[in-house]
Amino acid sequence: DTAVSQTPKYLVTQMGNDKSIKCEQNLGHDTMYWYKQDSKKFLKIMFSYNNKELIINETVPNRFSPKSPDKAHLNLHINSLELGDSAVYFCASSQESWTSGRNTGELFFGEGSRLTVL
Amino acid sequence: GQNIDQPTEMTATEGAIVQINCTYQTSGFNGLFWYQQHAGEAPTFLSYNVLDGLEEKGRFSSFLSRSKGYSYLLLKELQMKDSASYLCAAEDSNYQLIWGAGTKLIIKP
Numbered sequence: 001d002t003a004v005s006q007t008p009k010y011l012v013t014q015m016g017n018d019k020s021i022k023c024e025q026n027l028g029h030d031t032m033y034w035y036k037q038d039s040k041k042f043l044k045i046m047f048s049y050n051n052k053e054l055i056i057n058e059t060v061p062n063r064f065s066p067k068s069p070d071k072a073h074l075n076l077h078i079n080s081l082e083l084g085d086s087a088v089y090f091c092a093s094s095q096e097s098w099t100s101g102r103n104t105g106e107l108f109f110g111e112g113s114r115l116t117v118l
Numbered sequence: 119g120q121n122i123d124q125p126t127e128m129t130a131t132e133g134a135i136v137q138i139n140c141t142y143q144t145s146g147f148n149g150l151f152w153y154q155q156h157a158g159e160a161p162t163f164l165s166y167n168v169l170d171g172l173e174e175k176g177r178f179s180s181f182l183s184r185s186k187g188y189s190y191l192l193l194k195e196l197q198m199k200d201s202a203s204y205l206c207a208a209e210d211s212n213y214q215l216i217w218g219a220g221t222k223l224i225i226k227p
């Protein structure tokens with residue numbers, strides 16, 4: 001059984017289009033994330049949700065909008081795609097203890113969604 | 119600023135031992151992670167160090183020195199399947215992960 005699954009795995013689209021990537025986790029974790037990994041392989045956090053509530057919102061263009069309908073799902077919608085948006089987008093989840101402020105840490109990643117903007 | 123440094127690429131021989139170093143500068147520090155990422159795949163968790171010292175887990179060990187802002191990942195008895203990128207990530211005082219760019223490890227027969 002796939003723990004963190006995201007779709008689609010590959011996405012090729014034209015500049016200016018709008019696209020969505022979906023993510024689901026069946027681990028019962030409270031926290032989910034979206035990361036962007038560019039061609040230089042840096043992983044950059046974009047958003048984090050804890051129990052459907054936005055916790056982290058890094059400096060990301062507002063063309064990117066996350067949505068968490070429930071704690072098992074975190075989708076990413078991107079408007080007006082640009083060439084620089086081309087990257088691999090990873091969804092991840094973790095069981096964090098926010099009440100104690102302690103990150104219990106281990107991230108479980110989805111397989112990644114490779115977005116190519118032409 | 120916050121920064122993670124690790125070598126871009128290393129080469130080692132099957133059966134040998136390799137040490138991948140990582141230095142970090144973060145706003146506060148809570149712990150350090152190592153992840154393995156095979157080409158075209160997702161990162162997978164290897165280790166998490168909070169206290170100084172060496173943590174051993176099979177063929178892989180991870181070391182941390184908080185005073186030096188330094189960690190290393192030690193891989194023993196290298197196998198071809200260990201060819202991958204190894205990502206170092208430091209957890210700052212807000213429990214945010216600061217990621218390095220990864221060290222691409224090439225294993226030769």
